[in-house]
Amino acid sequence: MxxxxxxxxxxxxxxxxxxxxxQAAGRLTGDAMKAVIAYGDGYSVCDNCRKPNRLDYIAKPPIAEFHKDVAKWLNMDAVRTVPGARRGFQAVAGTYVNKGDPVLLTALSHYTEFMAVEGAGGVAREVPVGDDKRVTPDAVATKIEEVKRESGRVPVLAFIDHVDYQYGNVHDVAGIAKVAHQYDIPVVCNGAYTVGVLPVDGKALGVDFVVGSGHKSMAAPAPSGILASTAERGNEVFRTTAIEGDVTKRKFGIKEPEMMGCTLMGVTLVGMMASFPYVKERTKxxxxxxxxxxxxxxxxxxxxxxxxxxxxxxxxxxxxxxxxxxxxxxxxxxxxxxxxxxxxxxxxxxxxxxxxxxxxxxxxxxxxxxxxxxxxxxxxxxxxxxxxxxxxxxx
Amino acid sequence: MxxxxxxxxxxxxxxxxxxxxxQAAGRLTGDAMKAVIAYGDGYSVCDNCRKPNRLDYIAKPPIAEFHKDVAKWLNMDAVRTVPGARRGFQAVAGTYVNKGDPVLLTALSHYTEFMAVEGAGGVAREVPVGDDKRVTPDAVATKIEEVKRESGRVPVLAFIDHVDYQYGNVHDVAGIAKVAHQYDIPVVCNGAYTVGVLPVDGKALGVDFVVGSGHKSMAAPAPSGILASTAERGNEVFRTTAIEGDVTKRKFGIKEPEMMGCTLMGVTLVGMMASFPYVKERTKxxxxxxxxxxxxxxxxxxxxxxxxxxxxxxxxxxxxxxxxxxxxxxxxxxxxxxxxxxxxxxxxxxxxxxxxxxxxxxxxxxxxxxxxxxxxxxxxxxxxxxxxxxxxxxx
Missing domain, CATH: 3.90.1150.10 (Aspartate Aminotransferase, domain 1)
Known part of the structure; x- marks a missing residue:
C-alpha cells in the first residue's frame, strides 16, 4: 500500500x-491523528491570527491556552513550542554561550546538546559517570571546580538529562541544579524521555529550563517539542527582537529571535495540543x-x-x-x-x-x-x- | 466537528x-494527506535507519533519493530539509555572520531573515527600493559601497527575496548575485514564494543558496522547507561536527551542527516528499x-x-x-x-x-x-x- x-x-x-x-512514547493518539488531518496545511492555525500577531497568542484553535496549560503542568512560568527538543537546546545555548565558553554536559548527554553547544561556539565539558551510570551532584561540583581551575571561570550553562538516552537512568536533577546554582550556572533539564511520560515538576527540580520532545514523548508529530522556563530566564531566552532595518526603520514587534519569530504551526502544534489531555493523564x-x-x-x-x-x-x-x-x-x-x-x-x-x-x-x-x-x-x-x-x- | x-x-x-x-501554495496534496496519516509518528521514518545514521541517508522511505531529486530540480548541488525556510536562513547566518558583522537585506526582506541575522549578532543593512518596489543590482552595489565606506568592510552575507512577501514582485536575483559576488559576498535566495510555485534554477540565478518553504509553497505540512547550496558553500554550511566530549572522547560522526544533527522527520518530511511529484509538475x-x-x-x-x-x-x-x-x-x-x-x-x-x-x-x-x-x-x-x-x- x-x-x-x-x-x-x-x-x-x-x-x-x-x-x-x-518510538514508544511518540505514537500519535487518535485525536492527534484527527488533528493532523484537519490541520495538515501549514498555516492552518493562522486563520484567526490577530494583533500582536504572534502564533502563541492565537485563541482559536486554543494555542494561547495550550501554552498556559503546559507551563502550569510542568510547574514552570513560560512555555514556547519548538521544532524538536534540540531547537530548545539551541535557543538556550544561543542565549548564554559565546565562542570559547565552557558548557557543562555529561558523559550521558544526548548528541543534540553537543550540537547546540557547537553551534554557539562553546566547549563541551562532560561530567563523568561511575559504573552505576548515574550523574551525581558531587561529580558535577568536581567538574565545575575542574573547569574553573583550568579555564579561570565556571561553565556558562549546564545540561542535565532527566532520564538519559543511553541507559534510561533517572538522574538527580534537583541535586545537580542545586550545585550548579551555587555557581550561578543556569540549568537545562533535558526531559525528552520524561516530559509526557512521567510527572515532571520544574520548580521541584529547581531548574531554569525544562525541554520536552513532542515526537519522542508527547504523542505528537515531528518535529515538535517544548521549551519551558522560569520567569527570570524566560526574559532572557524569550527576549523580544531588537533588530531594526536601517532604511525602513522596521522593527518586528514582539517576535523572539531565539524562536525565529512565530513558533510551531499546523500538524505539529495541533497534534501536540490534541494529544495533550491524554499525555497529561498518562503521566499520572x-x-x-x-x-x-x-x-x-x-x-x-x-x-x-x-x-x-x-x-x-x-x-x-x-x-x-x-x-x-x-x-x-x-x-x-x-x-x-x-x-x-x-x-x-x-x-x-x-x-x-x-x-x-x-x-x-x-x-x-x-x-x-x-x-x-x-x-x-x-x-x-x-x-x-x-x-x-x-x-x-x-x- | x-x-x-x-x-x-x-x-x-x-x-x-x-x-x-x-496559504494558497501550501495546501496539501491528496498524497501528502495520505503520507501524513501513514507517517504521523515522529520517528516513523527512522525504521530503516542504518549507518552512517543520518536521516538524509535513509533509503526507505526514499529520503536520500528525495534529497538528490530536489537538488537536481533546483539545479543546485546539495540539499537539506529544514523546519521552515527561516531555519535555513538561520543555518546560513550561523555560518557566516559573527557579532557586529553587516548583513545585506532589503527593504522588502521577510522578518525571518532579520531574526536569523539578529540571532547571529549581525547588523541589518537594507537595500532601499524605489517607487516601483523592486530591488535592483544598482541599488545593491550602492548599498555595499555605503556599508564599506561606513564600516570599513563589505557585508558578510546577502539575502535577496526572489519574490517578496509585501508586493509579490519578482526581483533580479541573477543581477544582484552578480554584483554581490564581485565583493565575494555569499548570496541567499529566499524562494519561499517561488520554490514549488514557479521554475527556479539556482545556477541560472547564480546564487550560493536557495531556500524554499514546504508549508508556504511546496504543499507540505509545517514546519518544513529546504536549504539548497552550491557544492562549495555546502562544505561550509553543511560542515560536519567537530565537537568532542572531553571525558568520553565521543564524536558525532557526520552529523551537521547547523542542521542540529538529523533533519526533518515524520509528517513534515514525508508530506513534502509525497507532494513533490505534483509540485514539480505544477511549476511547469x-x-x-x-x-x-x-x-x-x-x-x-x-x-x-x-x-x-x-x-x-x-x-x-x-x-x-x-x-x-x-x-x-x-x-x-x-x-x-x-x-x-x-x-x-x-x-x-x-x-x-x-x-x-x-x-x-x-x-x-x-x-x-x-x-x-x-x-x-x-x-x-x-x-x-x-x-x-x-x-x-x-x-
Missing part, C-alpha cells in the same frame, strides 16, 4: 507491538507502565547470562540490556546469525529492536498494555528456549 | 475558495496560474479607484491591491463597516482576506482553477456594484 509515488505506507504500529526505544499512571515493564524485565533476566545495564530496579520503561551471554551465544551457530532474534520477534508480532542486535540493545515498553507486556515476556523466554538457552523458573 | 478536546476541526479549504496570501504550468490570476486582476481593476500596488503586469499570483478609493469608500457608510467585504466574499464561498481590510490588502489565487478565478472575478465585481461602486465594462 502506497501513500505517494514510491512511498510505502508505514504500518509498523498497526501490525506490531513496537518496542523501539525512541507511570507506575502501571513500570509494572508492565517489570514483567518483561523479569522474563529477560530469567534467561541465564542476561544482565540489565541500566539501573535496577527500573525507574523508566526504556532499558539497556546485555545479552552477550545469552541471545548472542545462540547467534554464533544460528543460520540467520544475529538476525534470528529480530526475526523470531517479528514472527510473534514484535518489532523495534535493532536488526541483528544480540549483544547490547535497548527497548522501551512504554504504552504496552499488561497483556502486551505478558506477550513480550513470553516471546523472549520462548525464543530463548527454542535456541537452547537456559531459562530460570520465574517465581 | 472537533478533532480534539476544545479543538474545532478546520474546514476552510473544504468549504471555501481560499485566497489567503500565505505557472503560466496558467498567471492567466487565472489575470482574470481576477482584470475584474478588480475594473472597479473604479482600485489600483495594483504590485508590479504590473503581474508575474506572481500574490498581489497587493489598493481599494482605498473603491471598497473602502463603501465601508464608510456600510453597517458592517470594513467587515462587509469579507462578509460578502464569504457569502460567495470565498475566504482568505484579512477581516475588516478594505484599504490595502493582499491575496493569492495560486491553485485556483479557471472556473474558480472567474467566480472570484465575478464576486468582486458583484460586491462592488451592490455597494454602489462604479465598474468599468471589461473588454
Amino acid at each position: 502506497r501513500c505517494g509515488q514510491g512511498i510505502e505506507a508505514r504500518q509498523v504500529d498497526e501490525l506490531f507491538i513496537n518496542i523501539d526505544p525512541i 499512571h507511570f507506575d502501571k507502565e513500570l509494572a508492565n515493564h517489570q514483567i518483561v524485565m523479569d522474563a529477560l533476566l530469567s534467561i541465564e547470562g542476561t544482565t540489565c545495564q541500566s539501573e535496577y530496579p527500573r525507574k523508566h520503561t526504556m532499558t539497556r540490556i546485555n545479552t552477550i551471554e545469552s541471545f548472542d551465544k545462540a547467534a554464533e551457530t544460528h543460520k540467520k546469525r544475529g538476525y534470528y532474534l529480530q526475526s523470531a520477534l517479528e514472527e510473534r508480532g514484535i518489532t523495534g529492536i535493532i536488526p541483528g542486535a544480540t549483544k547490547v540493545w535497548k527497548f522501551n515498553t512504554y504504552g504496552a498494555t499488561r497483556k502486551q507486556a505478558e506477550h513480550l515476556a513470553g516471546a523472549f523466554v520462548e525464543i530463548a528456549r527454542e535456541n537452547g538457552l537456559a531459562v530460570r523458573e520465574q517465581v | 472537533r478533532c480534539g478536546q476544545g479543538i474545532e476541526a478546520r474546514q476552510v479549504d473544504e468549504l471555501f475558495i481560499n485566497i489567503d496570501p500565505i 504550468h505557472f503560466d496558467k496560474e498567471l492567466a487565472n490570476h489575470q482574470i481576477v486582476m482584470d475584474a478588480l481593476l475594473s472597479i473604479e479607484g482600485t489600483t495594483c500596488q504590485s508590479e504590473y503586469p503581474r508575474k506572481h499570483t500574490m498581489t497587493r491591491i489598493n481599494t482605498i478609493e473603491s471598497f473602502d469608500k463603501a465601508a464608510e457608510t456600510h453597517k458592517k463597516r470594513g467587515y462587509y467585504l469579507q462578509s460578502a466574499l464569504e457569502e460567495r464561498g470565498i475566504t482568505g482576506i484579512i477581516p475588516g481590510a478594505t484599504k490595502v490588502w493582499k491575496f493569492n489565487t495560486y491553485g485556483a482553477t479557471r472556473k474558480q478565478a472567474e467566480h472570484l472575478a465575478g464576486a468582486f465585481v458583484e460586491i462592488a456594484r451592490e455597494n454602489g461602486l462604479a465598474v468599468r465594462e471589461q473588454v
Whole structure:
C-alpha cells in the first residue's frame, strides 16, 4: 500500500507491538491523528491570527491556552513550542554561550546538546559517570571546580538529562541544579524521555529550563517539542527582537529571535495540543507502565547470562540490556546469525529492536498494555528456549 | 466537528475558495494527506535507519533519493530539509555572520531573515527600493559601497527575496548575485514564494543558496522547507561536527551542527516528499496560474479607484491591491463597516482576506482553477456594484 509515488505506507504500529526505544512514547493518539488531518496545511492555525500577531497568542484553535496549560503542568512560568527538543537546546545555548565558553554536559548527554553547544561556539565539558551510570551532584561540583581551575571561570550553562538516552537512568536533577546554582550556572533539564511520560515538576527540580520532545514523548508529530522556563530566564531566552532595518526603520514587534519569530504551526502544534489531555493523564499512571515493564524485565533476566545495564530496579520503561551471554551465544551457530532474534520477534508480532542486535540493545515498553507486556515476556523466554538457552523458573 | 478536546476541526479549504496570501501554495496534496496519516509518528521514518545514521541517508522511505531529486530540480548541488525556510536562513547566518558583522537585506526582506541575522549578532543593512518596489543590482552595489565606506568592510552575507512577501514582485536575483559576488559576498535566495510555485534554477540565478518553504509553497505540512547550496558553500554550511566530549572522547560522526544533527522527520518530511511529484509538475504550468490570476486582476481593476500596488503586469499570483478609493469608500457608510467585504466574499464561498481590510490588502489565487478565478472575478465585481461602486465594462 502506497501513500505517494514510491512511498510505502508505514504500518509498523498497526501490525506490531513496537518496542523501539525512541518510538514508544511518540505514537500519535487518535485525536492527534484527527488533528493532523484537519490541520495538515501549514498555516492552518493562522486563520484567526490577530494583533500582536504572534502564533502563541492565537485563541482559536486554543494555542494561547495550550501554552498556559503546559507551563502550569510542568510547574514552570513560560512555555514556547519548538521544532524538536534540540531547537530548545539551541535557543538556550544561543542565549548564554559565546565562542570559547565552557558548557557543562555529561558523559550521558544526548548528541543534540553537543550540537547546540557547537553551534554557539562553546566547549563541551562532560561530567563523568561511575559504573552505576548515574550523574551525581558531587561529580558535577568536581567538574565545575575542574573547569574553573583550568579555564579561570565556571561553565556558562549546564545540561542535565532527566532520564538519559543511553541507559534510561533517572538522574538527580534537583541535586545537580542545586550545585550548579551555587555557581550561578543556569540549568537545562533535558526531559525528552520524561516530559509526557512521567510527572515532571520544574520548580521541584529547581531548574531554569525544562525541554520536552513532542515526537519522542508527547504523542505528537515531528518535529515538535517544548521549551519551558522560569520567569527570570524566560526574559532572557524569550527576549523580544531588537533588530531594526536601517532604511525602513522596521522593527518586528514582539517576535523572539531565539524562536525565529512565530513558533510551531499546523500538524505539529495541533497534534501536540490534541494529544495533550491524554499525555497529561498518562503521566499520572507511570507506575502501571513500570509494572508492565517489570514483567518483561523479569522474563529477560530469567534467561541465564542476561544482565540489565541500566539501573535496577527500573525507574523508566526504556532499558539497556546485555545479552552477550545469552541471545548472542545462540547467534554464533544460528543460520540467520544475529538476525534470528529480530526475526523470531517479528514472527510473534514484535518489532523495534535493532536488526541483528544480540549483544547490547535497548527497548522501551512504554504504552504496552499488561497483556502486551505478558506477550513480550513470553516471546523472549520462548525464543530463548527454542535456541537452547537456559531459562530460570520465574517465581 | 472537533478533532480534539476544545479543538474545532478546520474546514476552510473544504468549504471555501481560499485566497489567503500565505496559504494558497501550501495546501496539501491528496498524497501528502495520505503520507501524513501513514507517517504521523515522529520517528516513523527512522525504521530503516542504518549507518552512517543520518536521516538524509535513509533509503526507505526514499529520503536520500528525495534529497538528490530536489537538488537536481533546483539545479543546485546539495540539499537539506529544514523546519521552515527561516531555519535555513538561520543555518546560513550561523555560518557566516559573527557579532557586529553587516548583513545585506532589503527593504522588502521577510522578518525571518532579520531574526536569523539578529540571532547571529549581525547588523541589518537594507537595500532601499524605489517607487516601483523592486530591488535592483544598482541599488545593491550602492548599498555595499555605503556599508564599506561606513564600516570599513563589505557585508558578510546577502539575502535577496526572489519574490517578496509585501508586493509579490519578482526581483533580479541573477543581477544582484552578480554584483554581490564581485565583493565575494555569499548570496541567499529566499524562494519561499517561488520554490514549488514557479521554475527556479539556482545556477541560472547564480546564487550560493536557495531556500524554499514546504508549508508556504511546496504543499507540505509545517514546519518544513529546504536549504539548497552550491557544492562549495555546502562544505561550509553543511560542515560536519567537530565537537568532542572531553571525558568520553565521543564524536558525532557526520552529523551537521547547523542542521542540529538529523533533519526533518515524520509528517513534515514525508508530506513534502509525497507532494513533490505534483509540485514539480505544477511549476511547469505557472503560466496558467498567471492567466487565472489575470482574470481576477482584470475584474478588480475594473472597479473604479482600485489600483495594483504590485508590479504590473503581474508575474506572481500574490498581489497587493489598493481599494482605498473603491471598497473602502463603501465601508464608510456600510453597517458592517470594513467587515462587509469579507462578509460578502464569504457569502460567495470565498475566504482568505484579512477581516475588516478594505484599504490595502493582499491575496493569492495560486491553485485556483479557471472556473474558480472567474467566480472570484465575478464576486468582486458583484460586491462592488451592490455597494454602489462604479465598474468599468471589461473588454
